Amino acid sequence: MVLDSLFSKKSLLVAGLGIALLGCQNNSDTSDNYASKSTQTPQGVVETLHGVEVHDPYRYLEQESDETHEWVAEQQQAGYAYLSKINNKQAVVDRITELWNYEKQTAPFEHGDNTFYYRNDGLQAQSVLYVKGKDGVERVALDPNKLSSDGTVALSGVSVSNDGKTIAYGVSKSGSDWQQWQFIDVATGRALGDELKWIKFSRAQWAADNSGVYYSRYDAPEGGNLLADVNFNQKVYFHKLGDKQAQDTLIYERPQNKDWGFAASVTDKGDYLLISISQGTDSRNRFFYQSLTDAKAEVVELIIDLEAEYQFLGNDKSVFYFKTDLAAPNGKVIAIDVNSPDKANWQTIIAESSDPISNVEIIHDHFVVSYLHDVLGKLTIFSMNGDKRQDVDLPGKGKVAGPYGKRSKDYFYYVFNSYVQPQTTYRFDFKTGQSTLFAKPDISFNPDDYVSEQVFYTSKDGTRVPMMVSYKKGLKKNGANPTLLYAYGGFAISLTPRFSPANIAWMDMGGIYAVPNIRGGAEYGESWHKAGMFDKKQNVFDDYYAAAEYLIEQGYTNSTKLGAYGRSNGGLLMGAVLTQRPDLFAAVLPAVGVLDMLRFHKFTIGWAWTSEYGSADVAEQFPALLAYSPYHNIKPRAYPATMVMTADHDDRVVPLHSFKFGALLQDNQRGDAPVIMRIESKAGHGAGKPTSMKIDEFADIYTFLWTNFGLQVPAKIGQ
Known part of the structure; x- marks a missing residue:
């Protein structure tokens, strides 16, 4: 999930959205109000939860055992074998590396x-x-x-x-x-x-x-x-x-x-x-x-x-x-x-105001307030008694990180970026009321060669949802462009524009990168967040499907060229995509996802997410969780190409989610598309991952998508 840069002045526990690694189940597993009956069968565990019989065929993958380690090793080898056979991955690695090297x-x-x-x-x-x-x-x-x-x-x-x-x-x-x-x-x-x-x-x-x-x-x-x-x-x-x-x-x-x-x-x-x-x-x-x-x-x-x-x-x-x-x-x-x-x-x-506040700092005895206006950044300065002094002129439409300053200083810094413009630092001076450029990166591409536009579409229930769509200039809306649809949708995390050199490489390949601001985030304040919590979680999924349908209707792409990608809570979204709308996408990438909604609270810090999802221990909340829990809604059918992604040291969202989900999905695949696991070693939920590991992961994502769009990965990428 998108968990970095969440620290500000909130408790860091609030930033801890995820679960943990494979390991023993804790002692709360058999609370009386949760499981009235639990039976081990050759096909796994069968429990009666609140009067409903629930099957868990891969419960053994929760355990630290030789059997689990053997399964993981086999899946790692099979996933690597599939990815290594894709031609021209090195061209993708080379272009991402070139773009990243500034x-x-x-x-x-x-x-x-x-x-x-x-x-x-x-x-x-x-x-x-x-x-x-x-x-x-x-x-x-x-x-x-x-x-x-x-x-x-x-x-x-x-x-x-x-x-x-x-x-x-x-x-x-x-x-x-x-x-x-x-x-x-x-x-x-x-x-x-x-x-x-x-x-x-x-x-x-x-x-x-x-x-x-x-x-x-x-x-x-x-x-x-x-x-x-x-x-x-x-x-x-x-x-x-x-x-x-x-x-x-x-x-x-x-x-x-x-x-x-x-x-x-x-x-x-x-x-x-x-x-x-x-x-x-x-x-x-x-x-x-x-x-x-x-x-x-x-x-x-x-x-x-x-x-x-x-x-x-x-x-x-x-x-x-x-x-x-x-x-x-x-x-x-x-x-x-x-x-x-x-x-x-x-x-x-x-x-x-009508624009949600994303951050406030007291600097030079003023309140400097960072707002979101239709997901885009806005900075306004107020006196200590609340009188508006001025809006800060920004260099464009994008994300504002900051402000960074102290009450004792008469200046502050902020960082501006967008999906096609890298992070650039500015210094605002209270004496002049103006911003000046402080640090600008020297990059190996021209941002003017790319487009990042904001569009709005209508979700299933009539809600107006914004989306950023980014691509290289000259792209034609011919209904056949390779498209990557990334989303999150939870925990009041706003997906504001954020530069990544890897996204530029995707656009250089001819791809579209689209990010809808679905409910569950805080792009429109706490009411937007609450509209995607608890029993309203289906709104999140419906907003995402509507984004995909909009891209198809407007001629950006079609279902055979559309890929779905999300991490952590966004990995849960991908699990819903696979079990609810597998017809809509050619390939799906659930990464470090929360995929077993009946047991997530039983590992590491997972109990903390019951304030977002609810708990299967609570009879009133159980039906909604069971209704969309990805692991429990897999059934025999044709699924799109799927790469389930996790890491062996993820103690936020334990990889047992991905293990169980991937194993069951493989069992139930009735189509010809591959279902593989990509399991990283010596890695966790995402934070602190070294640059080389990030680049390799992006290259695997792009080549997996490209291949399953029925396309040949270009032998050379770039200008």
Whole structure:
């Protein structure tokens, strides 16, 4: 799923959309209200759930066993054999590599006298963290490429102390969600001896005096399976630099609420500790705080009701500012004086508008608000009392990432890109009210040779849905263009325009890249999200099918040249495509997908997604889940060409979903199209994947689609 760049100020647990790896089922598997009868047969497991007989023929693939490993090895070999026989894959690899090979640099961020930024020289496995001091001399602060020989050890987070002298950094191995945090001295590059373990979905937040960090962690898994055992009871700790982790101070826990997740932070002036409390992946949160100026202060439960999102923005002493969707699905900015916390005293600073708010930062004593206007970025500046100052002139129609800045500075940075324009960084100056170019990449193609247009279509129930359609200029709407339809549709994640050099390679091959903004995301605020949750999940699928039908009706393509692709929650969408509308597509790619909707909550962090999907444990929610669960709706019929994609270290969405689904789909394929598995080794849900592995994956996707469109992969691709 699209899970990167989700961290902002929300709990990282909210960003954790996925499941885990193959492994033992946990002890909750036989709760009385879930399975009234369970029988093992030669054909698998048969259970009676809420009075309904449910078959699970490949339950054994959930187990860490010789039989499972043998099956995985056979599937890996068969998938590789199929893909290796496709001619001209190297031409695709070469073009993607050529396009990918340009210097990429992020917007800078400042701490003390030091300025930090990431840069990748083009094809480095992982981007390198650089630092510049007052002398203006650039040097490497942290190079994750030196953490492993094959690039499969990645940075999972970096937190720089307020004085800019120490870096805390998280490391993830083979794409796992488990992190280890370590520390280095910026001036010398010397590694400090501190090490923090058993961390998921947490950052390190520095104390105001830079003496240590607040962080959240779980206890070590008791079941012994790090990649599949369920994770509950996250706790907040404080680690003092120089101490062993065993000496860390427990700041807050909630043993009576095992499914609460905690994100701790500190106000800019260090006067308050803030604890945002999530429950599952729901964007709603509780909010507690503790005074750090009074050693005897207790944690105060400011917002205890789980009724809305409350994203802390900053404070003026006892006045706390929040972005919230309370009675405002598109978002608004409010002020709460913690000395008078009753709701009747809350003040609206920036009212809800017709455009949803995607981000807010306080910079130069102004609110800088990032909006989505029909999915495209918009930046507006307000005073601290909510008066509009100006809209920021943007370089085009696309995505705005940011703003990145501090309240004490009179400037900020933002990054602009689109499906055909790479990330370009701009600096906005409050003194002039203008933006100037800060960093522009040197690329090996001309964006003017490509088109990225927004269209609107009507879904099954009459809902108007936007879609971005991108292709190379000169393409004719002859109804036969190879088309890749990518979507997600869940967890309030908005698919705003995002540049990828691999997409340019697809367009260079003559392909169309289309991304519909289906319900379940937040492109039109929380109401758009809710329209694709729980028993309304079918809206997500129907929006996607309507997008495909629009592309066919408008002469872009036809069903024999149309490919479907989605990751994680989007992989669930692909499972629905295969079981509900296999006639509509020539090829389908479910990647790291949630495909068993009756058991997803039984592995690692899967329980957290019940706030999005519901739970098969709940009798009222069970019928809707069973109705669309991809694994349970496979039946003998002709299916389109399918490549089920997963990875052996995915502890977000466990590969057992893909294993079981792929095995059953192969059994039930009655057509001639291939059904193969692509199982990556030493990889996880997607984050931290090295560049070479990404390029190879795209090349396999494109050549698989091209071949199953009945086309020959070109021997040479490019200008």
